Amino acid sequence: MSDSEEDSQDKQLKIVVIGDGASGKTSLATRFAQEAFGKQYKQTIGLDFFLKRISLPGNLNVTLQVWDIGEIPCSFSNFIIFLNKISKCTN
Secondary structure (H helix, E strand, O other): OOOHHOEEEEEEEEEEEEEOOOHHHHHHHHHHHHHHOOOOOOOOOOOEEEEEEEEEEEOOOEEEEEEEEEOOOHHHHHHHHHHHHHHHOOO
16 A cells, blocks of 8 residues: 555545425436436435545545435424434444
8 A cells, every 4th residue: 555545534424415305306416426417307215325436635535425315204303313313324
């Protein structure tokens, strides 16, 4: 392993996209992570994940997890509790 590889830092961040049904969340997540748009989408049921890896100055490698969450059928406070629990499972 070279010195530059040893000095590199890896970080992982989560981006959660929430909103009303059929508001374009999946289009936004797909455009960001895969640099593409689809002509048709099916409504997201539950949760979808996208990954985007980027390199930043200073040997910083970042993996962005984009969480595309379908319309929320519960109260917002229950949804926050749900997000905290599921987030711990993906670390």
